[in-house]
Amino acid sequence: MMKNFLVVVFLILIALVGSVYTLPQNSESKDVKMNRVDKKILIVYFSWSQNTKSIAEKIQKQVGGDLFFIEPDILYPSDYNKLAYGIAKEQKDKDIRPPLKNKINIKSYDIIFVGTPVWWHTMAPVIKTFLSENNFAEKTIIPFITHGGGGSYNITNEMLELAKGCKILSPLIVYEDGGNNIDKNILQWLNNLFSKK
Numbered sequence: 001m002m003k004n005f006l007v008v009v010f011l012i013l014i015a016l017v018g019s020v021y022t023l024p025q026n027s028e029s030k031d032v033k034m035n036r037v038d039k040k041i042l043i044v045y046f047s048w049s050q051n052t053k054s055i056a057e058k059i060q061k062q063v064g065g066d067l068f069f070i071e072p073d074i075l076y077p078s079d080y081n082k083l084a085y086g087i088a089k090e091q092k093d094k095d096i097r098p099p100l101k102n103k104i105n106i107k108s109y110d111i112i113f114v115g116t117p118v119w120w121h122t123m124a125p126v127i128k129t130f131l132s133e134n135n136f137a138e139k140t141i142i143p144f145i146t147h148g149g150g151g152s153y154n155i156t157n158e159m160l161e162l163a164k165g166c167k168i169l170s171p172l173i174v175y176e177d178g179g180n181n182i183d184k185n186i187l188q189w190l191n192n193l194f195s196k197k
Contacts, residue, residue, distance in 0.1 A: 040108055041065025045115030046124045048076055048083065051146045051177045052115045058186050059113055059144065059172075066109075072126045073099040084119075092120040097129040111140045114159065118147040123155050128162060137165035142193065144172040169193055 043060050046069070047053035053069070060067050077083050091098065106112060114131070116123040123145075141163055145152045152173045160168045172189045174182065 039110040041111045041113070042068060042104070042106060042109040043113040043115070044068045044070055044104070044130065045113075045144075046070045046117070046126045046130075047115070047146075048117060048124070051174070052117050052144070054177055055144050055146060055172070055174055055182070055186070056113070056115045058183060059115075059190075062187060062190055063113075065111075065113075068104050069102075070126050070130050071101040073101045088119045088125070091125040092122060095128075096125060097132060098125055100126060100129055100133075103133075106134050106136075106139070109139065111142065112136070113142045113144060115144045115146070116155065118145060118150060118153065118155065121150065121153045122158060128158075131159060131162035134163070135165075136163035139163070139166045141166045141168045142171070143168065144174065146174045146176065148176060 041063055043056050043063075043065050045052050045056040045067075047056070056067060076087060090096065114127065116127040119125070141159060143156055143159055145155055152171060156168060156171050160166065170189075170193065172186065174185075178185065
């Protein structure tokens with residue numbers, strides 16, 4: 001009887017010890033934040049349909065940092081056809097970089113996530129303005145790109161050309177809002193990026 005009791009106690013102790021060792025493996029999002037605790041992070045984005053905004057907020061939940069919405073001085077129309085076949089196409093064709101309503105000093109940041117929708121096979125014009133107006137020397141840029149079916153085209157290389165002197169990491173490319181697996185995909189992307197550090 002005593003022998004059976006000791007066996008049960010022994011098995012309970014093994015189970016408790018096992019659970020203690022498995023707890024840290026269930027806190028993946030905290031691991032991402034801890035890995036970047038020595039760096040100051042900024043997440044900037046432009047969003048018309050709110051898809052890019054949603055991704056920006058999800059990234060912030062994982063890595064912390066400051067969130068900043070890039071807003072044009074003159075708001076884009078809410079009607080899709082007027083936007084896509086009017087002002088957005090004109091700005092793309094003429095390489096217009098619209099002035100920004102709000103600006104942020106990026107000097108103190110080490111890692112800058114830059115989020116943009118795909119407009120006419122390239123980034124939104126206000127993102128071009130942001131990249132061309134700031135000094136990215138010795139900064140790390142991490143793009144996240146939302147699209148409606150065409151992919152990311154050459155946006156990462158275009159960002160590299162505009163943000164002179166930066167280091168650019170592999171982008172997150174998201175179809176529309178990313179669907180049901182977006183949180184998991186973002187976490188996997190971040191862990192892949194930071195595990196190479």
